Amino acid sequence: MGFYDKWDEKPEQPAPNGAVPAIIRGDTTSYGRKALQDEIDILAATPEGGRNDQLNRSAFNVGQLVNAGHVGADEAYAALSQTARLIGLSATEIEATIRSAGSGATIKPRTVVPDPSQDTDATAVTILRIVDSTEPGDDSIGEWVRETFPRLDWKQLWDDEDEEEWILEPILPARRLVALYSAPKVGKSLLMLELAVAIALGASALGVTPDRARRVLYVDFENDPKGDVRERLKAMGYGPGDLDNLVYLSFPTLAALDSERGAQELMAAIATYECEVVVIDTLSRAVAGEENANDTWLDFYRHTGKKLKAAGVALVRLDHSGKDQLAGMRGGSAKSGDVDAVWRLSTVVPDQTYRLDCEANRMPIAEKTIVITRHTTPLLRHEVQAEGRKAAWDAKTAEVMAHLDAADVDPDAGRRICRAALKARGIRASDAVLNKAIDTRRAVVGVHVLKIEEDD
Numbered sequence: 001m002g003f004y005d006k007w008d009e010k011p012e013q014p015a016p017n018g019a020v021p022a023i024i025r026g027d028t029t030s031y032g033r034k035a036l037q038d039e040i041d042i043l044a045a046t047p048e049g050g051r052n053d054q055l056n057r058s059a060f061n062v063g064q065l066v067n068a069g070h071v072g073a074d075e076a077y078a079a080l081s082q083t084a085r086l087i088g089l090s091a092t093e094i095e096a097t098i099r100s101a102g103s104g105a106t107i108k109p110r111t112v113v114p115d116p117s118q119d120t121d122a123t124a125v126t127i128l129r130i131v132d133s134t135e136p137g138d139d140s141i142g143e144w145v146r147e148t149f150p151r152l153d154w155k156q157l158w159d160d161e162d163e164e165e166w167i168l169e170p171i172l173p174a175r176r177l178v179a180l181y182s183a184p185k186v187g188k189s190l191l192m193l194e195l196a197v198a199i200a201l202g203a204s205a206l207g208v209t210p211d212r213a214r215r216v217l218y219v220d221f222e223n224d225p226k227g228d229v230r231e232r233l234k235a236m237g238y239g240p241g242d243l244d245n246l247v248y249l250s251f252p253t254l255a256a257l258d259s260e261r262g263a264q265e266l267m268a269a270i271a272t273y274e275c276e277v278v279v280i281d282t283l284s285r286a287v288a289g290e291e292n293a294n295d296t297w298l299d300f301y302r303h304t305g306k307k308l309k310a311a312g313v314a315l316v317r318l319d320h321s322g323k324d325q326l327a328g329m330r331g332g333s334a335k336s337g338d339v340d341a342v343w344r345l346s347t348v349v350p351d352q353t354y355r356l357d358c359e360a361n362r363m364p365i366a367e368k369t370i371v372i373t374r375h376t377t378p379l380l381r382h383e384v385q386a387e388g389r390k391a392a393w394d395a396k397t398a399e400v401m402a403h404l405d406a407a408d409v410d411p412d413a414g415r416r417i418c419r420a421a422l423k424a425r426g427i428r429a430s431d432a433v434l435n436k437a438i439d440t441r442r443a444v445v446g447v448h449v450l451k452i453e454e455d456d
Helices: 030-045 051-067 073-086 091-107 121-133 140-148 154-159 188-201 225-235 260-273 294-311 386-406 415-424 431-455
Strands: 166-168 177-182 216-220 246-250 277-281 314-320 341-349 353-361 369-375 381-384
Touching: 030 051, 030 073, 051 073, 051 091, 073 091, 166 188, 177 188, 177 294, 188 216, 188 225, 188 246, 188 277, 188 314, 188 381, 216 260, 225 246, 246 260, 260 294, 294 314, 386 415, 386 431, 415 431
Parallel strands: 177 314, 177 341, 216 246, 216 277, 277 314
Antiparallel strands: 341 353, 353 369, 369 381
16 A cells, blocks of 8 residues: 555544654654754744645655655655644645645755765765755855865975974874784783873883873773772872873773764763873774674774874874784774874783884884883883993984985975975984984084184
């Protein structure tokens, strides 16, 4: 039996005060569901005397939705007719009006640019309003596209010589996504807690001092706040007065971050607490999908990772290795595809010496292996083994100086000029190494000038 064969059914009595029951359900797109409900709400609120005219307009609009595939015909027209009956229209006038207006709507079905199967309510509504209101020759859609999706300015990009900005070099660059993983019980949460406090305070960590303090959002699904977090912070010498810039969410009721709702909740927390850095400990506990399924990590990036990058928020996600500790992070191969760097923490001497190895990176990282020692007295802390780092830095500094000399760069030249000269020769160096090379060249020239003056 088709929809229009049901008109002999007994009309329902109007609902008191024009109330309309929940009658929208079934297989509709998110845009179609909202647009249909809007039409029903408008019809239900129409005062007596204009209800048939409004039914005609609503039936035409709903017909557009049906013909565009946003709602099913049976559901849409049943919802519309039931609302019309509830506000007092007769079955005869309802049938005639819906038949007429619905047929006319086939001439101009609604077309939505985004995929209607996706949750794009706001975008779909915006585009539909533009489409429905434009006249021939009107460039409203073009204006909307250029404003909403601005194209990359190639000249501006080429002219931008700003260096990579680091929050804590070489572990965490600004506005990027980083993964840090290890086998269980190695101490990645302990190390990350120390680094998070240092970033929040603008204090030195692993021999590097951030350029300024940044507020950190630490999302913890692993550690007990009293038995683990508080005791570790006390062992590091911190008290409540030191931690205002560290926003700590302990076992939060956050929706899965491989979903749109979870991403929106996280971004709301970031905006509310005004954070520039996010730590997720541990990532596998923050998603709903199967850990070994690539779709889980693709969804995580599509919903959460892209939003973080667009907002300029840096992310460190902690994770576990698989059974083979040298085979990378546990889970699908797509897990490491959306991050800008992957660091592995491993044990050299248990409870004493550890290694951080950068296994993958999209941006230049001058120091890819760091050997650290964990101290427990007088304060809990991690220190980079100075001998190994100093030897590596000295060798790299000597290399940079040699290239600057070969390029005939003035010893008084600043970092921007020196960086450009090195870039032209295909040489990369960290800010720390370049600064040391510049200072050393200036010092050498100063000594040379002083000797000449003394000889004269």
